[in-house]
Amino acid sequence: MLRLSALGDVCNLVPTIRALQRQWPDIRITWIIGKGEYSLLSGLSGVEFVVYDKATGLAGMRDIWRRLGDTRFDVLLHMQQALRASILSLGLKANLRIGYDKARAKDWQHWFTHRQLAPHSKAHVLESFMDFARLLGVDDTRLAWELPIPDAAADEARQLAGDQPYLLMSPCANPRLRNFRNWSAEGYAAVIEHAWSQHGLRTVLSGGNSPQEREMGTRIMSLSAPDAVIDAIGATSLKGLLALINQARAVIAPDSGPVHMANALHTPTVGLFATTNPVRAAPYCWRDYVVNRYPEAVRTFMHKSPDDITWGQRVRHPDAMSLISADDVIERLEALLTDYPFSPVLEPRHEA
Structure with missing residues (x-):
């Protein structure tokens, strides 16, 4: 399968892998994935990863083509709607190439595949990935992830947040243009104050080390009581962040x-959703708790009805949020706290 990015998308793809593994326990799955995404999912059971660093450009593609030159796949699941991924797919040998239907495909992806998914209008991203399994004949589409969290990552989380209940707040999305x-x-500071004063919950701030994220963290800290917040922005690996999230009472993020x-x-x-x-x-499992x-x-900001715009179109306006x-x-x-009144756990949560 070919899906390079992004962090949220690769998490939404994992249930498709688990569905394929339930259907065919002996299946061999090779996943061509982005560098950062691999650092999040490394160790995923039953999957061989081939890492592509987009910074390496065509040279990185040639390296993958060389490494997989002697491999012919029964099926290539082309799950990345981007021209870069389609070019990468050209150097892979596969008996069957499956991609999105024309309504969902972008960057002329359907030109690079033999067979397309059945149309599925207004599908959630997770469901769009699961459509690949459905096309192959999988009926059992129960959701399962079982993401691996190493002991070192759990220790990293404990050192930052301790063993007391806390909220995890990731205030910034990927700092990209528009x-x-x-x-x-x-707004974040007001929620932090509420969680602290009403529930005794500290808030752990997480994020990367970009100037935008550091500036946001500094601003939130300046507006919050010192005892109410722990600044972990730029302080964790991706596996460490995964462990922090696993141990959190709840997560709040855009x-x-x-x-x-x-x-x-x-x-x-x-x-928190306004622009998407x-x-x-x-x-997916917490759609009832979204602020929409x-x-x-x-x-x-677009002066249109939601029914009159393209499915998935974003609101590109700085005041939308x-x-x-x-x-x-x-x-x-x-x-959320009322409906799920449990204490945090210190081991990965698994499917029932």
Whole structure:
């Protein structure tokens, strides 16, 4: 299978792998994956990873073609809707190449495949991946992840957060051009204060080490009581972040990798959505707890009805996330804590 990025998407793909493994216990799965995504999923049972670093460009592709030159796959699942991935697929030998139907394919992906998925309008990302298993004849599409968390990563999380219950808050999405998914520092600080004063829950701030994320963390810290928040921005590996999420009482984040990592670990999650459609991209098992201001953002900033725009179209406006209020997030958090009143665990949560 070919899916290079991104963190949230590769988490949403894992249930498809588990469905294939249930159907054919002896199946051999090779996954061509991005470098960062591999660091998150390394050790996934029953999967051989081939890592592609997009920074290496064509030279990296040639290296993969050389490494897999003697391998002919029965089926290539082309699950990346990007021209880079399609070019990479050209150097792979496969009897059958399966890609998205024309309605879902991007960058002319259908030109690079032999067979396309059946149409599935308005599908969630996770369901779009599972459509590949359905096309191959898989009926048992129960969701399972079983993401590996090494002991070293669990220790890393404990050293940062201790053993007391906490919220995990990842305030920033990937800092890309016109990626207006981030909420306000003031809003996050209000939620931190509520969790601390009403529930005695500290909040662990997580994220990468980019200037944008560091600046957001500093601003949130300045607006919060010192005892209420732990700054772990830029302080963890991806496996360490996975362990922090696994041990958290709940996770709060915008549309970004951490909400899907939390979903994969069955950690209760409040997703903040205004610029992307949560019907397509929310943390799948926690869709009822999403703060959804996407329809309002479409009407306010695109001057259209959500029914009149392309499925999955984003609201590219810097003020869209301001439609979310602190009260919105607190209300969803309270519902989550009420409905799932359990203590955090110190081992990976697994499927029942």
